[in-house]
Amino acid sequence: MGMSQSYGQGDETESVATIHRAIDLGVTLFDTADQYGLGANEELVGRALKGRxxxxxxxxxxxxxxxxxxxxxxxxxxxxxxxxxxxxxxxLGVDHIDLYYQHRVDDTVPIEETIGAMAELVQAGKVRYLGMSEAGAETLRRAHAVHPIAALQSEWSLWTRDIEAEVRPTCRELGIGIVPFSPLGRGFLTGNVTSVDKLAADDMRRNLPRFEGENFDRNLAIVQRLTTLAAERGVTAGQLALAWVQHQGDDVVPIPGTKRRKYLEENVAAAELALTAEDLAAIAGTVDAVAGDRYRPEMQKLVGR
Incomplete structure (x- = not known):
């Protein structure tokens, strides 16, 4: 997403190089959406993956x-x-999509209709597996009864853990994989975002409650504790935060976004970190209370439907 919108100006040459480097490093899952750049991101991904x-x-x-x-x-x-x-x-320039997600649940249409239509795409050979994003537990059950849901993509990180109460147990009961987006807290947990004023004028984070005013200042304390813990282990705060998500289960596949090879390589290296139960508890312990909601009300109401 960040290559085409929301996080400042993109650079196609660097974006393509980053995607190619990801493949070279063993990354095999590439996630986009028709909403990202109003189609431009799918076109970018298609060009970058051509021949591979x-x-x-x-x-x-x-x-x-x-x-x-x-x-x-x-x-x-x-x-x-x-x-x-x-x-x-x-x-995308492809003859099939490997994993096709409903980006958010449309509460004006029965989920059975939506998933039924998606199942027709599978039958037609246009899609291999079905997914949902930010769906609630009951909706997942209804959807899964129509056609197997392979994956749920929802926000999950050290500072966004609401899916752990009902959604994660439901996914595990039904055999649905979990694909956490923003596992680095939209970059905040890396420690690289020290001032909102340094973000591009069109950066979406300027409009997120957790990045505003006193909320931002209070949340910086989380990053400071995480950074201290990471330094003791010789890694970055971002790597520790990402490894924590990765260690939540074999059915968990986080998708950190980046526009640059530098941060890509840092993220990939986090997959090699081995954390004990004590390590995981210490990492989680750096977060006491998070100041601010994930989204403004109009977007927050689309979560957990």
């Missing part, structure tokens, strides 16, 4: 559409599912 398609799994998502007053709406009706998938296939 058989080495990777491509995941993309559908569901967000332009809403009233310049905001975002959601569509999960059967006709739109098929339209969106065909557009994504064309932009």
């Amino acid at each position: 398609r058989d080495q990777v799994a491509i995941a993309t998502k559908f569901g967000f559409v332009p809403g009233d007053g310049g905001g975002l709406g959601i569509r999960g009706d059967k006709a739109y599912v098929h339209e969106a998938a065909n557009r994504s296939l064309a932009r």
Whole structure:
């Protein structure tokens, strides 16, 4: 996502080089969405993976559409599912999508209709596996009864742990893999974000409650504790935070985003960290209370449907 929107200006040359380097380092899952850059990110991923398609799994998502007053709406009706998938296939330049997610649940359409339409894509050979994003436990059960759900993509990190109460147990009961996005707290847990003023004017984090005013200052204490703990182990705060998510289970596949090879290599190295139960407890202990919600109310209401 960050290569095409939300985190300042992108650089296609560096983006493509980063994707190629990721493959060389053994990364096999690449995640995008039709919403990222309004299709531009899928096109970028398609160009970067051309000639290397058989080495990777491509995941993309559908569901967000332009809403009233310049905001975002959601569509999960059967006709739109098929339209969106065909557009994504064309932009990616592939004949099938490995993992196709509903980006957010459309509460105006029965989930059975949405998943039924997605299942038709599997039957047509356009999609291999189905996924959902930020869905609630009951919705997951209903969806899974229509067609097996392979993966749930939701935010999960040291400072966003709400899926642990109901959603994670449901996923494990049903055999659904968990794909945590923003496992580094949108970059905050790396310790590299020390001032909102240093972020690009169009950086989405300027509009997130946790990055605002007193919330930001209070949350910096988390990063300071994490940084101290990481220094004792000879790694970065980001690597420790990412390794914590990676260690939550064999069914957990975090997808840290980056625009640059430098941070990609740091993230990949985190997969090699071996953490004991005591280590995991110490890492989790750096977070006492998080100041601020994940999103503003209009986006927060789309979580856990």
